[in-house]
Amino acid sequence: MLAFSDSTPPTEEKLKPTGGNESYPALVWRRLKRSWTGMSGLLLVVLLLLMSVFAEFVAPLDPKATDSGFAPPQVMSFHDKDGNFSLQPRVYALAETEELDPVTFQPIVGPDYNNPRLLGFFVKGASYDLFGLIPGDRHLFGTTDGQPVHFLGTDKFGRDILSRAVYGSRVSLMIALTVVFIVTVVGTTVGMVSGYFGGTFDAWLQRFVDLVLAFPQLPLYLALTSLIPVTAPTNVFLAFVIIVMSALGWAQMSREVRGKTLALARIDYVRAAMAVGATDRRIILQHIFPNVMSHVIVSVTLAIPSVVLLESFLGFLGFAVKPPLISWGLMLQDTSTYSVIGSYPWILSPVAFVLITVFAFNALGDGLRDAVDPY
Template sequence: MPTPAQDAPIAPQPVISSRFAGGDEGYFTLVWRRFRRSVMGMIGLVLVVLMLVIAIFGDFFAPMDPNEANIGFAPPDSISFMNPDGSFSLRPEVYPIVETGEFDAVTFQPLTGPDLTNPTPLGFFVSGYSYKVLWLIPSNIHFFGAASPGHPFHLLGTDKFGRDILSRGIIGSRISLTIALVVVMLTTTVGTLVGISSGYLGGRIDAWTQRFVEFVLAFPQLPLYLALTTLIPITAPSNVFIAFVIGVMAVLGWAQLSREVRSKTLSLARIEYVRAAIAVGSGDFRIITRHILPNVLSHIIVAVTLAVPSVVLLESFLGFLGFAVKPPLISWGLMLQDTGSYSVIGSYPWILSPVVFVLITVFAFNALGDGLRDAIDPY
């Protein structure tokens, strides 16, 4: 005869989704799910992706030839949706800046002003100067520009040689971001290898390695940057000069990351699964690559995203002083050389436009780094 307990209906058991239990999700999936909740992190990710795309396809996005000279120190063109007769137009138009035929009474420079009688209509996917997509495929199509080829316009004005600042800023992102990414890649690789090896092996190797790291960190970096960059002749090719600058930045930039990675390795080397791997006879290389490096990787990723803005700022500063990039190459720091005097800034404030490119880059990578740090840190 069944008992009352046997007659009672069986309550359904709650079903726990693997999405919340984490059973079917990997580590990077969980990090991505946490990262998506960060608004600033997502904004930084979108900006970083856009900057990389614009840097790779810079000629496509640049509306003007960055080396074409027009009117020196011309102010930004005015954009209007109104026709000269006062009617509304769906297609935006710019009024080019031309010389008025008069001269400034103090500086004796020719005065410029908008040509209201000759508006330039804008459009997307228009023809312009010729270039090669990815340095291989010839093309002359640009993302936006003057609907009629041969009509110059300058949305951010021109520099002292009459070259378009917007186009030079877009093309200059290649050099600035390339220097930053290559330097960070080199410093991350060297700093990670030195830090993990020093922290795991310990003993005299760790002691001597850390004394060398302290020796590198003891140098005042800015005077050393300036001293080392002056060793290369001015007549050297631009590629050689960039390689030398990258090498100087990389040699002086790996030490801090190695200290951080070493401290992480010292704590991980005492964890049970690392001791168990040592007990079963695993080699040092296997322990470092399979057990320690994956646990240090999260800190390295965040350090990379936060190191890129520092290198961009350093390159801009060295370029402003004339120690980073030489013409005919273009970088944001080199463009800022025109802002060397207060009189120029006061008369032509639009030449500070490259600062906006630097600010956007620093903000994007810092926001991305903060979002990754919050997503990766389990606490």
């Protein structure tokens, strides 16, 4: 038998698309969610930023509070001194033992199983002013009785390493984000203007970029940061370090953006905009800038780990942050001698924060690179 098809014209509901039109950010987000590395990097980046913003609340102790000197990390346990299991986590207070350190001949500090300290969340501890305005004494975690606990041990002055690392994330990430912001703004602007106008202007501007790229950066960092007096205020020294890093970092970004702009300036819709009399400013901002943003975003996420590593290295050498500020690089100055590392290996703990930060931003950048690529 012959089958007759329905000749009824399609209604408006049948013609209506089911999914709707997605914007470019929505498409990027949908593709980013498929990458487990990108999402794990995004989660770690969010946690790092929250930790740095709410450092007073996250840190269990006052980073400037001192104790008796080097002390090993206190391990969390779910067992009492008799080995019985308990749902309440605890740590044991540190006390001097009869054994002596073979290097310093000081009594070795070990756990005192007769003095357990129960752990909890949102406990009371050292008072602080959140953002310098909101007073408080609640901390994310710590002991229920307010006694100090050192999950990563203490440094040579008896200061809690974990609390100092949490506070140090604020300075290290602030330096990285500020430097990358300045580098991105200057590099993107110079690159787009140079690639769009071309000609003699582009040739001379690129020779200046070549001059900046030709400088050996590490010796120049050390030379420039050594020019500022040691007695200068901490904020002045920090601003000078940011300016030096930014002045030497924008050239590579501008070279990458220029290459993208040279290709975009020859596309048909840009030439059509020129033909109808669009101004150079409108063409750069409305047609070229949105198309280079995907590359800029990926470059930003990949540049932040480089700045974090550079700040840690310069801080280790003593050319980045000065006390009383705290940064991961400054904390690593205590690891300058092999004897200290051999006797007190827990002072290398800030390295873990640097590694996590570098992995987080690199993973996020790798996921974004795949998500923003239209091909």
